[in-house]
Amino acid sequence: MAPLSSPEKPNPKRLRLKKSLRSLIEFGGGDQIDQNQFQSTTRKLYDGPAGAVLYLASKLSLHDPLVGRIIKTRRFDVTEFRSILDIGSGAGQILGHLLRETHPEARLVACDLSHQMLKRARNRMDSARPNYLSADLTKLPFRDESFDCVTCGWVLEYVSDPRDGLSEIYRVLQPGGSLFLLATEDKFSGMLNSRTWKCRTYNRVELKQAFEDSGLPWKEQHWFTPIHQFLRLGGIIVEATKPLEAEAIQSL
Template identity: 90%
Template sequence: MAPLSSPQKTGKKRIRLKKSLKSLIEFRGGNQVDQTQFQSTTRKLYDGPAGAVLYLASKLSLHDPLVGRIIKTRRFDVTEFRSILDIGSGAGQILGHLLRETHPDARLVACDLSHQMLKRARSRMDSQRPNYLSADLTNLPFLDESFDCVTCGWVLEYVTDPRHGLSEIYRVLQPGGSLFLLATEDKFSGMLNSRTWKCRTYNRVELEQAFEDSGLPWKEQLWFTPIHQFLKLGGIIVEATKPTEPATTSIQSS
């Protein structure tokens, strides 16, 4: 009888297979150009026909209603916030639900790299509540600690280093403020999505470390449904919290 492979060898084989699939399927542009070029490619993509069908695609893929379910059932409770920044809000997958579920007096700011996506969002939302402006995740035009909540759906995939985006989110969040973020995971379905939407994917463990490095520890990992959680599908969905200012400790002399 042939000896069984050790768990360590099996794990290494899986890692090599995953890397091989990733190199064949996943869009590699984000790793081969600098951030400025990546942004230019992204803006052209979403200004064009792909951006025009994004809202419909979010409905057909069930991303829009599933995000709405998380917010409506208060697994991520937006009712407590009074100043919310929605990053990458062009298709309205999160913004529409914020309009329905937040306090009527809550300030909503919707930003997107693509001017065309913002025009589509303004038309689709049909509301005067949000302020719309074009903005780059890695260089947000807001003062420090401007918001008590940031939502960011499928945007970090367009940043070559996630820390560059997360550090900006950290900066504009108030201490104790919350971040609700969704990102494409490096599973097979995520790799296909990467090829379609010209974005990168993230490894869950590595992304959690990037959050830690940026001062935004994960509070909770969320899933669309129990089935998504059981099958580990649906991408990376997390709530993170900016810590309150650490208490200063006095050094006592001996």
């Protein structure tokens, strides 16, 4: 686990260079079209051939096994939770590990914007345990405080403003509940990934602020391996906790 410290703010010259690279490489649709159109484009992408190869791509990129390692070694301990929502379940990059590592009586709900991805997940998991539901991250069809854990892997990149998604996660989380989220960072590799998967990227400092604005302060930053941490690669992987009511009142 990495120590919880504020991400280092880049100097102005580095910011200008990164902005120029982003304009040349990164997919710009998330900033240039409205959220409804963005989601329509996303749904078509994952309903089609790109979505069909996502599971294989997650294996080849090692994202699937590396996420599994974080969960299996209990760096993010899912054994304590009894009601878990997995957002963006289509490729099973997190869902498969939840099936193996959570308590057998824990309630698992798998949701995805793409109906076709949900069908693929259902077939791939070959388990009757999860409930599968098509849902929009910004309009989750669940009551307040329905889950004690939410996992969300590479989904927030398809929301124009991260606060729209994070505020919904905050709403459905129970006080004291945990969020485990992975997002594409605005590094060079992330920009290439953005172009491939038609998504946006996030600056670590700005995303941390969006979490705080949404009432979900970061508890821990995770890295796939020490090498990833040393080279600052692998994207943004964070654990956040919804404050207990008493803590929330004290912070006001």
